[in-house]
Amino acid sequence: MSAPPADRARIFELVSLLLTYPDGELLSAGEQLRAAAARIEHETVRQQVTEFLDWLLAAAPVEAQRHYVQTFDLRRRSGLYLTYYLHGDTRRRGMALLILKQRYRAHGLRLAHGELPDLLPVVLEFAAQVGPGEGEAPLRQHRQGIELLRTALAEAGTPYRLLLDAVTAVLPDITDADRAAIAALAVAGPPAETVGLESLGHGPDLAGAALAPYPACSPAEASR
Structure with missing residues (x-):
């Protein structure tokens, strides 16, 4: 892990915000977003986030929004819900979501109504707020899902690939066992067992991020 804790928190918070739906508030905050990116000490990550911002802020708003929906809401292989990659539509996924909720609750984090705890912007915001160890544990535990999303x-x-590259650049390297598991999941896909999980939805179709994005932090907060 090549970045100090304060810089990792800065990276996680900014990427959390940039992985939300690019609404008018986000797109109008270009100056603050660029200022937040400039404060990243990790040179490679700073370049990756800056390159992403160059694309996002140059795109027409309707095109940026359409691209987000097509990338995360309409493609099961690139959904932002991390437990889906490992557990698919199975009972194990329900347990994994419960464990995440309990972890968040222990640190005073309350989810918005209908919000699932494995949404990557939520997981990143938790890591930014709580810090190394407990805060970053969900990122480490769901590293296989992060790598599958990154590959997709x-x-x-x-350009959203740059944000996943930025996150993985400051996480511990994956193990050989992780690589084998990721390769197997990439071939077989997540397990399927829909009985009793109707309320959880399916992959990236879960929450309609285009309609109700997770407010990781305000653009002004990202610039602090």
Whole structure:
């Protein structure tokens, strides 16, 4: 892990915000977002986030919004819900979501109504707020899902791949066991067992981020 805790928190918070739906408030905060990116000490990550911002802020708002929906809401392979990659639509996923909720509750984090705890912007915001150890544990535990999402974004050629590259750049390296598991999941896909999980939805279709994005932090907060 090549970045100090304060810089990792800064990275996680900014990426959390940039992975939300690009509404008018976000797109109008270009100056604050660039200022927040400039304060990242990790040179590679700073360049990755800056490159992403160059694309996002140059795009027409309707095109940026359409791209977000097509990337995260309409493609099961690149959904932002991390437990889906490992557990699919199974009872194990319900338990994984419960464990995450309990972890958040222990640190005073309350989710918005209908919000699932495995949404990557939520997981990143928790890591930024709580810090190394307990705060970053969900990122480490769901590293396989993060890597599968990262691969899917790279294959799609979307600029959002830069944000996943930025996150993984400051996480511990994956193990050989992780690589084997990721390769197996990439071939077989997540397990399926829909009985009793109707309320959880399916992959990236879970929450309609285009309609109600997670407010990781305000643009002004990201610039602090």
